[in-house]
Each structure stands twice: as C-alpha cells, then as structure tokens.
Amino acid sequence: xxxxxxxxxxxxxxxxxxxxxxxxxxxxxxxxxxxxxxxxxxxxxxxxxxxxxxxxxxxxxxxxxxxxxxxxxxxxxxxxxxxxxxxxxxxxxxxxxxxxxxxxxxxxxxxxxxxxxxxxxxxxxxxxxxxxxxxxxxxxxxxxxxxxxxxxxxxxxxxxxxxxxxxxxxxxxxxxxxxxxxxxxxxxxxxxxxxxxxxxxxxxxxxxxxxxxxxxxxxxxxxxxxxxxxxxxxxxxxxxxxxxxxxxxxxxxxxxxxxxxxxxxxxxxxxxxxxxxxxxxxxxxxxxxxxxxxxxxxxxxxxxxxxxxxxxxxxxx
Amino acid sequence: xxxxxxxxxxxxxxxxxxxxxxxxxxxxxxxxxxxxxxxxxxxxxxxxxxxxxxxxxxxxxxxxxxxxxxxxxxxxxxxxxxxxxxxxxxxxxxxxxxxxxxxxxxxxxxxxxxxxxxxxxxxxxxxxxxxxxxxxxxxxxxxxxxxxxxxxxxxxxxxxxxxxxxxxxxxxxxxxxxxxxxxxxxxxxxxxxxxxxxxxxxxxxxxxxxxxxxxxxxxxxxxxxxxxxxxxxxxxxxxxxxxxxxxxxxxxxxxxxxxxxxxxxxxxxxxxxxxxxxxxxxxxxxxxxxxxxxxxxxxxxxxxxxxxxxxxxxxxxxxxx
Numbered sequence: 001x002x003x004x005x006x007x008x009x010x011x012x013x014x015x016x017x018x019x020x021x022x023x024x025x026x027x028x029x030x031x032x033x034x035x036x037x038x039x040x041x042x043x044x045x046x047x048x049x050x051x052x053x054x055x056x057x058x059x060x061x062x063x064x065x066x067x068x069x070x071x072x073x074x075x076x077x078x079x080x081x082x083x084x085x086x087x088x089x090x091x092x093x094x095x096x097x098x099x100x101x102x103x104x105x106x107x108x109x110x111x112x113x114x115x116x117x118x119x120x121x122x123x124x125x126x127x128x129x130x131x132x133x134x135x136x137x138x139x140x141x142x143x144x145x146x147x148x149x150x151x152x153x154x155x156x157x158x159x160x161x162x163x164x165x166x167x168x169x170x171x172x173x174x175x176x177x178x179x180x181x182x183x184x185x186x187x188x189x190x191x192x193x194x195x196x197x198x199x200x201x202x203x204x205x206x207x208x209x210x211x212x213x214x215x216x217x218x219x220x221x222x223x224x225x226x227x228x229x230x231x232x233x234x235x236x237x238x239x240x241x242x243x244x245x246x247x248x249x250x251x252x253x254x255x256x257x258x259x260x261x262x263x264x265x266x267x268x269x270x271x272x273x274x275x276x277x278x279x280x281x282x283x284x285x286x287x288x289x290x291x292x293x294x295x296x297x298x299x300x301x302x303x304x305x306x307x308x309x310x311x312x313x314x315x316x317x
Numbered sequence: 318x319x320x321x322x323x324x325x326x327x328x329x330x331x332x333x334x335x336x337x338x339x340x341x342x343x344x345x346x347x348x349x350x351x352x353x354x355x356x357x358x359x360x361x362x363x364x365x366x367x368x369x370x371x372x373x374x375x376x377x378x379x380x381x382x383x384x385x386x387x388x389x390x391x392x393x394x395x396x397x398x399x400x401x402x403x404x405x406x407x408x409x410x411x412x413x414x415x416x417x418x419x420x421x422x423x424x425x426x427x428x429x430x431x432x433x434x435x436x437x438x439x440x441x442x443x444x445x446x447x448x449x450x451x452x453x454x455x456x457x458x459x460x461x462x463x464x465x466x467x468x469x470x471x472x473x474x475x476x477x478x479x480x481x482x483x484x485x486x487x488x489x490x491x492x493x494x495x496x497x498x499x500x501x502x503x504x505x506x507x508x509x510x511x512x513x514x515x516x517x518x519x520x521x522x523x524x525x526x527x528x529x530x531x532x533x534x535x536x537x538x539x540x541x542x543x544x545x546x547x548x549x550x551x552x553x554x555x556x557x558x559x560x561x562x563x564x565x566x567x568x569x570x571x572x573x574x575x576x577x578x579x580x581x582x583x584x585x586x587x588x589x590x591x592x593x594x595x596x597x598x599x600x601x602x603x604x605x606x607x608x609x610x611x612x613x614x615x616x617x618x619x620x621x622x623x624x625x626x627x628x629x630x631x632x633x634x635x636x637x638x
Contacts, residue, residue, distance in 0.1 A: 014472075015475065015476070015479050018472075018475075018476040018479065019476065019479050019480065022476060022480075023488075026488060026489070026492055027492065139618060139621065139622065140614065140618060142621065143565060143569070143614055143617035143618040143621055144610075144613075144614045144617070145569045145572050145573055145576075145613065145614075147573060147576055147592070148572075148592065148606075148610045148613070148614065151592070151596055151599065151606055151610075152603075152606075152610075154599070155599055155603050155606075159599065159600060254481065256481075256483070258483060258484065258487065259483075259573050259576065259577065262577065273484075273487065274487075274577060276491075277487060277490075277491035277579065280491070280494075282492060285488055285491055285492060286488075286492075289480075289484055289485070289487075289488040292481060292484050293479060293480045293481065293484065293485070296479065296480070296481045296484075297479050
C-alpha cells in the first residue's frame with residue numbers, strides 16, 4: 001500500500017509539473033512580442049508602459065529562467081495579474097470557485113439521486129418496456145450536448161411554466177438557501193444529464209449480475225419485499241462502482257461548467273474563462289486553465305486512491 | 318484496469334466502456350461475413366442510425382458541390398435573408414417553401430442545416446483520420462516494441478490527457494485566435510491522438526502475446542512485417558469502434574465551441590452557431606434552436622449506436638479467435 005501511494009504521488013507531481021510547463025508554453029509560444037498579446041490594443045501607443053511591463057516581467061531573461069520564476073510564484077499562489085482589468089488572477093479564481101464547485105457538487109448529487117434508482121429499476125425490469133424506454137433515454141442523454149439541455153430546460157421551466165429563474169446567481173449569504181438552490185437547479189440539472197446516464201447504465205449492468213446471485217434468491221425465498229431486496233441486498237455491492245464514477249464525474253464536471261455558466265450567466269470560474277477569452281486576457285486564460293487542469297489531475301488521483309482504499313482486490317495486485 | 322480505462326479515456330471512453338459492458342450480446346453468425354451480411358443482422362434502430370448518417374454525409378457533399386457550382390443545385394441559398402430581399406419573414410413555421418421554417422434572420426432553416434453538416438463532419442473526419450492513422454500507428458508501434466520509446470510516448474500522451482478536454486481546446490483557440498476550419502480541424506485532430514494511442518497500445522499488448530505473433534517471430538519474420546501484417550490488422554477493429562463513438566464526442570465539442578462563437582465564424586452556418594443565434598429569440602419560438610439541436614443530437618446518437626453495434630461485433634470476433 002505504501003509503495004503504491006508513493007508511486008501515485010510521484011506520478012501526480014510529475015503530471016502537475018507537466019501541466020504547468022504546457023500552460024506556461026501556451027503563452028510563451030505566442031507569435032511576436034508577448035507585450036502585444038498581453039496588453040489591450042489601446043495601451044500599445046504608450047511606449048513607457050510597454051517598457052515598464054517588459055522590465056516588470058523581465059521578458060529579456062531566458063525561457064527556463066522565466067519558467068522557474070513563474071512556477072515559484074504559482075506554487076506560492078501568485079498567478080500574476082490581468083493586464084486588462086488589473087485584477088490579480090488568483091483573486092479572480094478565489095471569487096469564482098465557490099459557484100463552480102457548488103454547481104459541480106449539485107450536479108453530482110442529481111446524477112446519483114436520479115441515475116442510481118433509474119439503473120436499479122432497469123435491472124429489476126430487465127428487457128421490459130420500462131427498461132427499453134430508460135435505455136433509449138440514457139443513450140440520448142449521453143449524446144446531447146449540455147448547453148442544448150440547458151436551453152430546453154430554460155424554455156420549459158422559465159418560459160413555459162415560470163417556475164425557476166433562467167439566469168443569475170443568488171448567493172447563500174445574501175439571498176438564503178432556497179433562492180440559492182433555485183438559481184442553481186436548472187444549470188446543475190443540465191450538467192447532470194450525461195453523468196446521470198452513465199450512472200444509470202453502470203448500475204443497471206452491475207445489478208443485472210447481482211440479481212442473479214444466490215443470496216438474492218434466498219432473500220426472495222425468505223419473502224422479503226422487492227424494494228428491500230433491491231436497495232439493501234443488491235445495490236450495496238454496486239455502490240462501489242457508482243462511488244468511483246461519481247468522483248471521476250466531479251473532475252469532468254469542472255470542465256463542463258464552462259458552457260453552462262455562460263448560458264445561465266452565473267459568476268463561476270467557467271464564465272470568467274469565457275469572458276477572459278472574449279477580452280483576450282491572456283494572463284487570466286493562462287491562470288484559469290492551469291487551475292482547472294491542476295484540479296482535474298488532483299481529483300483524478302484522489303479517486304484512484306479512494307478506489308484503492310475501498311477495494312482490497314486491487315490493492316493485492 | 319477498468320478504472321484506468323475510465324480515468325484515462327474520459328467521458329467519451331466511458332460511453333464506449335459502458336455500452337460494451339451493457340451489451341446484450343446478439344448471437345453471432347460466424348459463417349456470414351462481409352458488408353451485406355453485416356447489414357442483414359443489423360437491428361432496425363442501427364439501420365436507421367446508419368441511414369441518418371448517410372443522409373448527413375450526403376448533405377455535406379451536396380452542399381459543397383452546390384457552392385462549387387455557384388448554387389446551381391436545387392437548394393435554397395443559406396444566406397438569403399427573406400425579410401430584406403422579399404420572400405420570407407423571420408421565424409416562419411414550416412411550409413412548402415421553407416420545409417423547416419426560417420430562422421431569426423429569415424433564412425431557410427433546412428438549407429442552413431444541410432450546409433452546417435459540413436463543419437461538423439469535416440472536423441469529425443479529420444479527428445478520426447488523425448487518431449486512427451497517427452494514434453494507431455504510434456500506439457501499436459510502442460505497444461509492440463516496448464522499452465524506452467513506450468515510456469516516453471505514453472508519458473507525453475498523459476500530459477495532454479491531464480487537461481479536461483474542452484479547457485485546453487478553449488485556451489488554444491483563444492490565445493492563438495484560431496477561427497478557420499482547417500486549423501480548428503487540425504487542432505482537434507492533434508489533441509485527440511492520445512486516447513487513440515492508449516487504445517491502440519492496450520490492444521497491441523493483448524495481440525502481441527497471441528500464438529500467431531509468436532509463430533511469426535519464431536520463423537524469423539521481420540518485426541516491421543509482423544507489426545503491419547499481424548498486429549495492426551487485429552488492432553484496427555477496436556480502434557474503429559472507438560473512432561465512431563469519438564466522432565460523436567468531437568461533434569459535441571465542436572458544437573460547444575461553435576455555440577460559444579469560438580469556432581468557424583458566422584455567417585457560415587454550423588449547428589452550434591445556429592443554436593446560439595436561435596437562442597436569442599427563444600421567447601418567441603424555440604424552432605430555430607430545436608432543428609439544429611435535433612440534427613446535432615441525432616447525428617451523435619447515430620454515431621454512438623453504430624459504434625456500440627460495431628464494438629459488439631468486434632467483441633464477438635475477438636472471443637472467437
């Protein structure tokens with residue numbers, strides 16, 4: 001166990017290092033003078049500013065020296081500052097992370113709450129009409145882009161039924177939990193579609209096998225109620241699979257929030273990335289990309305370790 | 318092992334894995350082979366999926382020819398704005414003149430949808446070509462030769478896979494101001510190589526220990542010849558099954574970029590930017606969003622179903638080996 005842990009951690013550090021290098025080179029490889037890319041066009045008349053920034057960033061040093069310096073800053077939580085809005089990139093990220101995180105978590109919860117029972121139902125009714133309908137639904141849900149789901153949810157719940165807001169974010173601190181959940185419901189649901197389908201399919205495949213086990217048969221023979229058998233006897237061995245996938249989904253969702261936050265006009269990390277892209281705010285793009293990729297790598301490693309912890313069979317290999 | 322597959326090949330891979338575990342394996346008929354026989358055993362929904370894909374491919378080719386001949390073929394002009402020049406008004410409902418109605422700027426929806434197929438398909442085709450040719454060759458090569466090359470190649474692939482798929486693409490497109498179709502397609506192609514390398518390598522590792530490879534090695538066949546004659550033909554089916562599913566995934570990602578206005582620029586129609594344009598008038602009508610959404614979703618569903626079907630056939634063949 002200790003050895004595996006060391007190997008995984010070494011791999012994590014290597015991956016983080018590689019990600020940081022690639023993100024650095026992304027900006028470094030820009031054709032032409034980096035100052036022209038960093039500054040908005042209207043600031044380029046001012047030769048004094050250009051010179052100031054050139055010395056400020058020490059752009060005349062060799063690439064590796066600058067990478068080293070940049071990495072040292074990054075490790076200390078300094079991602080540089082935007083030359084468009086003058087805001088430190090790390091501050092922008094700190095402001096925006098809670099919204100994205102809440103969305104991702106809520107989407108994971110939705111995906112579990114809807115997907116797992118749906119999968120269990122399908123397994124119980126294998127080959128019946130319910131199963132076929134649900135399988136058709138999961139195939140569609142896996143294929144449809146999340147922004148499309150979002151638009152239809154807005155159309156349905158905001159324009160037709162007028163139940164839920166289609167844009168904006170109600171902070172818990174100012175508007176309370178209910179308003180907050182209301183503003184998060186539609187975006188989280190649109191994000192949950194794909195992972196929900198994955199959960200349902202996984203649990204279905206897993207439980208079809210489990211339901212054929214002898215202990216399920218004996219539970220049935222004892223006369224236990226179907227619902228009890230389904231959730232207490234059959235679902236428990238399958239929960240391990242579901243748990244790991246949930247973790248993985250959380251990682252993927254962090255990337256997926258980009259479009260959804262833009263669609264619903266939520267003040268999260270993804271919409272900040274998009275606005276940085278429209279403003280051509282290179283430092284902000286670099287900082288957010290690095291942050292998101294690093295989070296993704298770390299979450300994936302944690303999930304790997306969690307799996308290792310939970311399933312003794314893998315540990316022994 | 319299963320876990321690794323999930324974590325490395327991401328969402329699209331999960332779909333592929335899931336459907337293969339989910340497979341209610343049809344009884345295969347080993348005597349039949351060839352395309353006609355394959356078509357005969359195909360379930361009805363998969364046939365429908367194939368028909369839809371052929372329709373979309375036909376649309377892409379037809380609209381290209383239409384442009385080549387200066388819009389001489391019978392199809393409405395996708396850029397003609399009826400409310401400016403007469404003949405149509407914005408957001409019309411379907412009629413004989415406009416089969417699927419008109420969009421927000423009173424252009425013919427049906428024509429724009431057909432023209433939009435080109436961008437999605439061109440990018441998907443580039444990705445599949447890059448993935449299967451470069452990724453497949455690289456993966457089978459390092460999987461067969463092993464050693465230091467393998468370590469170096471796989472480690473560098475892991476770096477690209479460390480990024481969430483959309484985010485790296487967004488950063489590249491944004492920082493380098495990429496807006497033209499060939500370069501976007503190239504970018505998609507290069508970024509999708511790593512998963513193909515992984516799949517090709519994994520399946521090469523399995524093939525390389527088979528008896529027929531050992532036999533070829535024993536009689537002293539050159540290793541290059543073994544790689545091309547024994548290993549790659551057996552790796553290819555798995556790779557193609559993944560390519561179908563991956564093509565669907567790529568079309569979704571391109572749609573997302575288009576929707577954000579970061580792919581091929583308007584007025585050139587893509588399904589993604591049509592959705593974005595239609596969204597602004599969603600209070601009046603949802604049809605301009607619905608049609609491109611339907612085309613996009615149907616295409617991706619079709620690719621996934623065909624990929625699943627192909628995967629099942631491959632799995633059956635593998636088992637029979």
